[in-house]
Amino acid sequence: MTAALQNYRARMRRVLDHIDRHLDDDLDLDSLSGVAAFSKFHFHRQFTATFGLSVHRYVQLARMKRASHQLAYDDALDVTEIAMEAGYDAPDAFARAFRQRFGQSPSSFRKSPDWEPWLAAFGPLEDARSKLMQTTFTKDDVTIRDMPTTEVAIMEHRGSPATLPATIQRFIAWRKAAGLHPSAHPTFTVWRSERRPAQPADYSIDLCVGTDRPIAASGEDIKAGEIPGGRCAVLRVVGYTDNLEPAALFLYREWLPASGEEARDFPIYCRRLSFFPDVPEHETVAELFLPLK
Known part of the structure; x- marks a missing residue:
C-alpha cells in the first residue's frame, strides 16, 4: 500500500x-x-x-x-x-x-x-x-562550506509579513535602478525573527544584494552591511522556495543535533539562485545557510 x-x-x-x-x-x-x-x-x-x-x-x-x-x-x-x-x-x-x-x-x-x-x-x-510538494531532506543533502564575507546593500523589512511583498517590490525597483542585476549580484534573505512571531509586528528580515559599489539609496532606506564569512551548513532547496521553513526546521531539529556542530552568532539566511516567474515555480532554487562555529 x-x-x-x-x-x-x-x-x-x-x-x-x-x-x-x-x-x-x-x-x-x-x-x-x-x-x-x-x-x-x-x-x-x-x-x-x-x-x-x-x-x-x-x-x-x-x-x-x-x-x-x-x-x-x-x-x-x-x-x-x-x-x-x-x-x-x-x-x-x-x-x-x-x-x-x-x-x-x-x-x-x-x-x-x-x-x-x-x-x-x-x-x-x-x-x-x-x-x-513537501520535500523530505536527509543528512546527505547538507554540505559544510567555508563562505567568504560578502558586502551587501540591505533593505530592512520590519513589521507584519502581510506587508513583505510591498517591501520586495521596492527592493526590486531599487536594485534595477542601481543596475544590480541578479545574474551578477547575488540575492540574499536574512531572517532575524521567526516566520510567524507571536506578534506580527515583530517579524523582521533583511533583503540583501551583494555589491562592492558605494550605496546610493535614491530615496529608499538602503544601508551598507555584510554577511560574515565562516563555516556554514548548506541545504539546497529546489522548487516552491517561497516557504523555506520546512528546510530550516530540518536543519535545526534534525541535522544540527545529530551533527555535533554548534550554531554561530549570525541568523540563518538564504541565497536565491533563480526566481519565479523567470523560471517555473517548481524549478526555483535557493540555498539555505546555517552559520556554524
Missing part, C-alpha cells in the same frame, strides 16, 4: 510540475489526465479530492499568480501581453477577472498593489501545493 500511495502521489506531483511548466499551453482534462496516466473520466474528481481545488481553478490561480508577479515586478511587460499569457483573449476580460479576485484593476495593482487580498486569494493554491 505504501508503494502504491507513493506512486499515486508522484503521478499527481507530475501534473503540478507540468502545469507550472506549460502555463501558456492548453491545459485541458485530456492532456493533464494523460500526464498523470489516469482515466480522463475520473481524473478531475481525483485531482479535486487530492488538492481541494478543481483542475480548472488550479490552472486559473497558477496563471493569475504569474500575471500578478509580472504586473508588480516587471515593468517591461504591458498589461495586454500579460493578459494574453494568462489565457485571456482580451485585456478587458483579464481586467474583470483580476478586479473580481483582487479588488483592483491590473493597472492599479501595478502602481500600488494591495497585498492582503492577494495573499488571501492565493491561499487555496498554496494549500493545494503543500499537500504533496
Whole structure:
C-alpha cells in the first residue's frame, strides 16, 4: 500500500510540475489526465479530492499568480501581453477577472498593489501545493562550506509579513535602478525573527544584494552591511522556495543535533539562485545557510 500511495502521489506531483511548466499551453482534462496516466473520466474528481481545488481553478490561480508577479515586478511587460499569457483573449476580460479576485484593476495593482487580498486569494493554491510538494531532506543533502564575507546593500523589512511583498517590490525597483542585476549580484534573505512571531509586528528580515559599489539609496532606506564569512551548513532547496521553513526546521531539529556542530552568532539566511516567474515555480532554487562555529 505504501508503494502504491507513493506512486499515486508522484503521478499527481507530475501534473503540478507540468502545469507550472506549460502555463501558456492548453491545459485541458485530456492532456493533464494523460500526464498523470489516469482515466480522463475520473481524473478531475481525483485531482479535486487530492488538492481541494478543481483542475480548472488550479490552472486559473497558477496563471493569475504569474500575471500578478509580472504586473508588480516587471515593468517591461504591458498589461495586454500579460493578459494574453494568462489565457485571456482580451485585456478587458483579464481586467474583470483580476478586479473580481483582487479588488483592483491590473493597472492599479501595478502602481500600488494591495497585498492582503492577494495573499488571501492565493491561499487555496498554496494549500493545494503543500499537500504533496513537501520535500523530505536527509543528512546527505547538507554540505559544510567555508563562505567568504560578502558586502551587501540591505533593505530592512520590519513589521507584519502581510506587508513583505510591498517591501520586495521596492527592493526590486531599487536594485534595477542601481543596475544590480541578479545574474551578477547575488540575492540574499536574512531572517532575524521567526516566520510567524507571536506578534506580527515583530517579524523582521533583511533583503540583501551583494555589491562592492558605494550605496546610493535614491530615496529608499538602503544601508551598507555584510554577511560574515565562516563555516556554514548548506541545504539546497529546489522548487516552491517561497516557504523555506520546512528546510530550516530540518536543519535545526534534525541535522544540527545529530551533527555535533554548534550554531554561530549570525541568523540563518538564504541565497536565491533563480526566481519565479523567470523560471517555473517548481524549478526555483535557493540555498539555505546555517552559520556554524
